[in-house]
Amino acid sequence: MTQINPVILCGGVGTRLWPLSRQHQPKQFQPINSEGTTFFQATVQRHGGRLFGKPVVLVNERHLPTVTRQLRTIMTDAMIIGEPVSRNTGPALLAAALYLYEQDPDAVLLALPSDHVIDGNLEPSIASALSAVQDGLIVTFGIAPRYPESGYGYIIDGGPYIGYDGVRKAARFVEKPAAEIAEALIEEGGAFWASGISLFRADTLIAEYSRIVPKTLLAVKEAKRLAEVTASGIILEAEAFSRSRNDSTESTIFEKTDLMALFPADVQWDDVGAWSAFHTIGAKDDSGNVSSGDVILLDTQNSYVRGGNKLIAVVGLNDVIVVDTPDALLVTSRSASQKVKKVVEMLAQTSRPEIIDHRWLNTDWGRVGTISEGGGYSIKQLVLNAGGTVLFDSSSTQRSLLTVAEGVAQVESEAGRRVLGVGATFEVGPQVRAILSNVGTTALQVIEVTCEIESRETTEPAQTGAAFDAMAVGKKLGQYA
Incomplete structure (x- = not known):
């Protein structure tokens, strides 16, 4: 039987799910609940069977x-294609199609958003649609709407596709209609939510790009030809990839091709595009509330409360959403949750850091969090997994004092090697390189206090803040690796 290649799209930011979703740590890489499996990991695991x-x-x-x-973490191997710039789903899926076609001219792709929640088994629908796809059709999976949602796209059923059991014609697409139009579509019947999941042959998509937007095909081919090869995949060449059309596969190809088909899928689906969706999909208590973390609810109904690292008490409120993170708290009504995107736009106008990163950042060696920071200083907590190693490479204007709070540390520098227990301290002075390692069997916790000192060349104070950037190691004041 033909094996289907799951192609998982991870390029979005999810601004309507702030403060959980940030530019450097977007929604798909966050846990579905307060802890545990992330949206991305759940998508990978959902499509790991023999098919x-x-x-x-x-x-x-x-x-x-x-x-x-x-x-x-989930012990899964994958081919990773890095996008140097964001160009929406169209060029990204085309790059995957070109890569897979090179491996197998008969390759079949299953395009999957990485940030949706599905309850039920999608495999039977995928298997049933495969014969139509092998014959050159593009099949997108529709979900029977449960209510008139204006934040989703819709696909209109155009009747049966003769010769393929369960496959329907896709008459037209309706992109995020107003509430009254969405309600009318559902009342008329034959309207399905567009799940964003689609099945097609690699050569079919390539041929449609060649016919409809040939310049984008040439740009993506060039980006792939000049791609940087990595241990786990490739990184597309930036200049060529930037020349591709910045648009979705749906608007570029699906809405213009004559090969489009619809397959109604019998699953519960939600794209979790706004906080109200977490209430919709969550397990509710007797008062209709969904909560996680350290939460107390009193005389409160039909609400969603996501706790963080502190106790949250909600009293006498209905239909509210409360989301707590270490550096930001969101409170909104369920009906206004789509407007969170406007908050992010306001924060961007004033360059607030709360839209970029969380205060706690995960790394290969553990995690690091900011306890406090101000003019000329920062206090951070480092948690190193067993065997984890961190490189400190301080600037000429930085001095750090580190204290072991839990576990056993080893420090290597030009001065030699030391093993430190709880309560021991060590200093990383200006222009010093030091390697901190967890040589114990449990997590190592270290408190780092970093201060800026005046440069010998100037009396101007240096830029403040600690050295850590989990996404781009060691930008200004030091380096963790």
Whole structure:
């Protein structure tokens, strides 16, 4: 039987799910609940049966370490294609099609958003649609709508596709209609939510790009030809990839091709595009509330409360959403949850850091979090996994004092090698390189206090803040690796 290649799209940011989703740590890499499996990991695991081959992951280049780490956690190997710039789903899927066609001219792709929640088994629908796809059709999977959602796209059923059991004609697409139009579509019947999941042959997509947008095909081919080869895949060449059309596969190809078909899938689906969706899909208590973390709810109904690292008490409120993170708290009504995107736009106008990163960052060696920071200083907590190693490479204007709070540390520098227990301290002075390792069997916790000192060349204070950037190691004041 033909093996289907799951192609997982990880390029989005999910601004409507702020403060959970950030530019450097977007929604798909966050846990579905307060902890545990992420959206991306759940998507990979959902398509790991015998019907499927090795997954292909399409991801922004800056998130390559995150994808690699999360794949390792679920013990899954994948081919990773790094996108040097964001060009929407169209060029990304085309790059995957070109790569897979080179491996197998008969390759079949299953395009999968990485940030959706599915309850039920999608495999029977995929298997049933395969014969139509092998004959050259493009099949997209529709979901029977449960309510008139204006935040989703719709596909209109055009009647049966003769010769293929269960496959329907896709008469037209309706992109995120107003609420009254969505309601009318559902009342008329034959309208399905567009799940964003589609099945097609690699050569079919390539041929349609050649016919409809040939310049994008040439640009992506060039980006692939000049791609940087890595241990886990390739990184497309930036200049060529930037010349491709910045648009989705749906608007570029699916809405213009004569090969489009629809397959109604019998699953519960949600794209979790706004916080109200977490309430919809969550397990509710007797008052209709969905909560996680350290939460107390009193005289509160039909609400979603996602706790962080502190106790949250909600009293006498209905239909609200509360989301707590270490550096930001969101409170909104369920009906206004789509407007969170406007908050992100306001934060961007004032260059607020809360839209970029979380205060806690995950790394290959563990995680690091900011406890406090201000003019000329920062206090951070480092948690190293057993065997984890961190490189400190301080600037000429930085001095750090580190204290072991838990575990056993080893420090190597020009001064030699030391093993340190709980309560021991060590200093990393200006222009000093030091390697910190966890040589114990449990997590190592270290508190780092970093201060800026005046440069010998100037009385101007140096830029403040610690050295850590989990996505781009060692930008200004030091380096963790």
